[in-house]
Amino acid sequence: MIPNETITICVVPNTDIVVVVLCFFFMIVLLFKCCHICFYSTLYNSDCFKETKPHIQELSVQTTIISRYAFTAVSCSMLNRHSAATQGVFQFHIPTAAYISNFTMIVGGRVFPSQVKAKEKKMKKEGGENNGKKNKNTPEQSEGEMEVFRMEVTIPGRNRAVFLLTYEELLQRRLGRYEHVTSVRPMQLVSRLSVGVTVVEHSRITYLEVLPLRNGKTPSSNGNGKADGKVGPPVSTVVRQNDTFCKISFTPNIAQQAKIATNGMLGEFVVHYDVERETGTGIGDIQFQFLLNSFPLSFKIFSGTDINGGIQAGSALLGDYLSSKEESHHNSVSLIIFLTDGRPTVGIVQSPAIIGNTKAAVQEKFCLFTIGMGDDVDYRLLERMSLENCGTMRRIPEDADASVMLKGFYDEIGTPLLSDIRVEYSEDAVEYITQNLFTNYFNGSELIVAGKLTNHSSDSLHVQVTASNSERSIVLEKDMSIHEREQETERRLAEAEAGPNVNGYVERLWGYLSVKDGLKGRLRSQTSAERENYTQHTTNLSLTYNFLTPLTQMIVEKPQVLADGTLAQTQKEAEATEAPPPAESSSQLSEDDNNLTPQSLHRNQPPKPTSAVSKATSGVSKLTKKSVTLSKTSADGDPHFVVEVPHSKLTVCFNINGEPGHILRLVTDHKHSGVTVNGALIGAPAPAGSHKEQRTYFNTITIVADKPHRSYIEVTPQKVILDDRDRMILPSSSSISVQTANLGVVIIANTNLTVTILGTIQFVILFHHYKNPAPYQRDHLGFYIANSKGLSKDTHGLLGQFLYEDIGLTQLNGNFSMARENSTQEPLGKNISLPSCPALKVKDRTVTVIKKSRRIYSGKQTVDCWFAKNNAAKLIDGQYSDYVVSHLFDTGDWANGTNTH
Template identity: 90%
Template sequence: MKQLQYVLSQTLILLLLCCETKPHIQELSVQTTIISRYAFTAVSCSMLNRHSAATQGVFQFHIPTAAYISNFTMIVGGRVFPSQVKAKEKKMKKEGGENNGKKNKNTPEQSEGEMEVFRMEVTIPGRNRAVFLLTYEELLQRRLGRYEHVTSVRPMQLVSRLSVGVTVVEHSRITYLEVLPLRNGKTPSSNGNGKADVGPPVSTVVRQNDTFCKISFTPNIAQQAKIATNGMLGEFVVHYDVERETGTGIGDIQFQFLLNSFPLSFKIFSGTDINGGIQAGSALLGDYLSSKEESHHNSVSLIIFLTDGRPTVGIVQSPAIIGNTKAAVQEKFCLFTIGMGDDVDYRLLERMSLENCGTMRRIPEDADASVIFYDEIGTPLLSDIRVEYSEDAVEYITQNLFTNYFNGSELIVAGKLTNHSSDSLHVQVTASNSERSIVLEKDMSIHEREQETERRLAEAEAGPNVNGYVERLWGYLSVKDGLKGRLRSQTSAERENYTQHTTNLSLTYNFLTPLTQMIVEKPQVLADARAGNRTAASGSGGGSKSDGDPHFVVEVPHSKLTVCFNINGEPGHILRLVTDHKHSGVTVNGALIGAPAPAGSHKEQRTYFNTITIVADKPHRSYIEVTPQKVILDDRDRMILPSSSSISVQTANLGVVIIANTNLTVTILGTIQFVILFHHYKNPAPYQRDHLGFYIANSKGLSKDTHGLLGQFLYEDIGLTQLNGNFSMARENSTQEPLGKNISLPSCPALKVKDRTVTVIKKSRRIYSGKQTVDCWFAKNNAAKLIDGQYSDYVVSHLFDTGDWANGTNTH
């Protein structure tokens, strides 16, 4: 019976996949690294259009409302479409080439506790792939004595390879860690038999020590189908907490930025008369505070206002409600607001709370809002908290004055150190509780803390994508503070000031915020490109001429010869440059773009490499994707590195060294090394394009079975010989009349490649951006007979294709 159930299950999955008309998601990976509460999340989604016709593909992902998107890139049909974050114009006009991906019309600028939807639609050419890369960042808030990280797993279909990973790195000991059952909307999680789940989702693996933990969730298709056949698995939720010291928390210090953490009768008015409810509640609490009964108590006073709708009774204009609320509260107590459901003016609730030292929370409509929120703010421990540092030691600090501190929460302050050589930093926290005023002080060791951070990141193999996390956290908090200040501003000048400052911060850290927009170029259907417009392929293994039209230059180590050739490539084609997939696991592919040829040229157009991918499948899969603007490195963790900055990165499999705007050196397992040159034009001519050059610097780790346009020559024995001129001419003019018997032509050089003879001429080629010149034997006619097989044998379907070489052959 169990075997029959298994067969039926597999049949159901096959039917679901076969009936799918939209592009199939082959792989979805969501990897998060949390370092001292700050979370970096990288999403990678690969779709395949199985059909011959172009099809619309939809990438949709839910992200926390409190998070900011920091990057989005599409790779469609081998072409890379990066995004740009720009300041939002005052009057936006929708155009076909623009897409502000993160949107939810009911979500206010700073609302938290809900998800927003990032959505991108793109046309995928027939039998081709699209890859979507999304990164976002957020600061986890401590509530009810724990941190919560939520990953949405809703790909809307079953996925061949699905993986969710969460790495948590903390300075303090991790005292509590729990992976909850999948959380799916308004219904409780179940295991498919109608019974509620009580443990982590199936396939979840947890590794943990005192200061870091690694959690993975990798359900196969059968396990996904058991949870939800439509691919809407739900939310993968991780709760954790850390050990807390008595007194002030110890700060994180990195890149001259610092972070400090301080682990730190109820009436509900309902209805839609928001103004009337606030006035009644304020009067009631105000009378109590002025009474003799309360005059001797140093307590914290709050109003919690809950609503499930917009103002419809009494005063309904938002400015009037905000003004009346401020006049009623009179800074005597704090106002906290709760919104339930979708028919709520969250912007109004947020501004009401922000202007009266409270916060706004969005609660699911079916939840017990009073219990949830009261548990969070029902135990105020301190009031009037002020965080101060040594005089002139810190600048640009984020919010350091807090009206209340609640049990189970945390206060975060970040700023920039002014004295980079100082060994310590003095921190003082003043506050009041129900009995007295208190002062907490601590001296922090700066350099020791920074070294400890680096050590723990290395232990957790967190990767350099989190380097500079304190500065990015500072930028994140500063943007949040700026948006709150903008919301509270009383004059247009003050509002404009906040707007400009916060916009600049958003652009500096590439954050998609309410003040910025994300511009993504929409790709055209690549399958419609005209055939026949071919030109010399851009360079690989050799270098580029100074005019930016590179050619292939290959050193043949066994024969101590240098050969060169041109390949008439098609824009949009992806060429296999190196493949040793079965042995070393290495594959290198390059994508071509086109440009018009210079005036007077015999060519119709030029082609260049604008994207190169290096895939290393051993000991585990990792890859590097390179464009003239950026380098994407994925080895367990994903990093996006600009080509304009010098940086060195070492991961488990890969070593990467970028020399700003010059070149990239990639080392694989210490024995294989490739060099990729960046070619940029400040004022490009119409026939010039930013492009890449590719070189094999060290092939020691590549096997004798290595192939590809360049790889096939690494272990090839090529001989140089002389051919009789008449024999050579006869071969090249086999369709013409034979030469006269009395004509004798001089001999010409030729290369012996396996059983093939290739006539060549001697040429000079400039390589390494024109810095070196080499003499080489040039093979004409699209490298016919020099390379194995034909040009079409080297064209692959996508940039991450690692399929085997087709073993094409030539006759002599």
């Protein structure tokens, strides 16, 4: 009996994406080093250590892990204290299995976002393939599981630069636990250093450990190479935990950092955890038996590396044994571990021939696991050999403790429990599933399958798992409640204060796994056509989720610093950085796309550090958490207006059938708070069968704030223009937070924008994008008033007039109501009596209404409201034309001068 190794089948739904976790299976080792942007053979050049190097004021690394999927946001703020411009270098270690999803620089208060684009085929360096070598003898890669992101930029004198990096990864369960590693190597002591890890799980967290800082070959070595001998979490570590979430923080001050490492190379902050495995699924009663066979071996020493010969000899030896014992070990798991420290130099040395011979020798009778040691290894060859024979490949760096890593690898695969594992669902229940057939499951590991539900309204999902052990075949089945799981997820995220950074995490996990599967399929492909299909599909997925992979490159626009130390109005040509795949040449710089590259313009005045930028994507933290708490008061869609009347505790809704090109006044409080909001309409044909002749949507919204000085924000579905002393043009596809003297702006990529004015007034604008729009659909915006505190009682506009309005609900006699609405018709007969109908009392006006339901927040919530017909006639002050203004920046007063009509 293997204790604590029982099966759990759980589902984490998110609208229409579902992930199934088989909590004791093995997560296929992710083989591709897919997420490297820049690799360098030295940490910095010597100039970086002179006194002129910028001072790192703050380094923050915040991670949220939800059901094994980790979002990490890094924010690094540097200050150039000198009058002359100097070079700033941002360098950060990221796990090799992670994908970078965003990078943004803020230099001198101006924003320089990145863009992920497909690699161009023509972008090949002379010299062809690099045969898998990467940064020989680089200290950054000495630990084998990390790669280095590096970006250099010129920082003007007396100015700041902020670097924002986000990446995502799926944690793998190995040896019965999950490990999350955060690199803390700023290379200097930092005034404000913080590392945070939040873990949210559905199952109870049964094991949690924060290890001593790991630096060098042993976990206990410090930055100076001396072992401190201490066991336990690093100094200043605080852990807060309950059954389903934990929050860990590491915030050493400068003195504490200096005791660890005076050079700032603190090491790796490591968190281990595991969760409870559900019982009662039928696997707990199965007795597993294992057999370890030893073979008498003789050794010969060769002067070269014969990879092909070694594989042939090992395969023949194991094959003969299996043939002689075929009946008694029919379901046993057999494998070969192949280890090499060099490239093929004798015998057959051509990679295609070695791969073909290996496959012929193995004949799908056993699995091949490969291990490469050192820098002079063809890792791509080892990767293909293992991938095509149901195994995995591991790297052991040149200066690593090989004995420790070999033992760890053997511990992972030394106890195979099941083979031929297949995960299946009810017919037509899911689509686009990731890999669902696995050769082996090893003790203490995990396997994850993700897919998309075909029936969004389904309450449950049936899952069947079949597998074999050494004695029998196993069938496990379970029905999972989808909506209960979804509600439980939302509750636990709220309890852990995880914030909006994990919104859509299930779909992103699916995208992550799909990209990994596509890259593996591409590597296994036998024909150019098959390879091209995998390339195109995986590239499209990478672009959809903004992942930097071996098939994409990141375009980063750099600021140009003039001779006088100020920033030029036009920047340098965009630089392409990318994640080169093993044994494929990295690309050279590509031409910039003028239509997509963000701009950053500066006025004719000295640069001022007026803008401070907080976390991106998964790290859009405290400011964003508040901003996404929306009210119902909104103008969204066609456009549909919803008004939550605070004084009357009523919700009212109406439609405005505007004209394309018209600009509507949504909010105006110009005289008091100085705030005005206008929205421009675009048109689209109505769908077939609609009672409307056309549709209209808001495609541009402007927010003008005239106090204490004039500033504004102009928003479209593609970009956000912020003008407050400095002018910034931010793409809606990048997550970023900017704080100026007058305005606070938070963008959640492709989701929403939050604007905070004077600290209290808060608006939220939703971005609506269509990948394949129908003729009647247009990319558009939705406007929501999140917090009206700070707007005066004289506020007006289509939405603003209701913020302080008193509206009453009454019942009208049906005859009276009919007579009011049909005053030109003949009076009703005396003997006809109609039922009463609801009406709203607005000032001295009576407006008949009907009860309706409206979907808001991109359809995520349904609200019941009293609907006023006829373009909100009598509900709103004046008429439609009174709300049409001349241009987007019009701040004129309400035409009638008062809220009374």
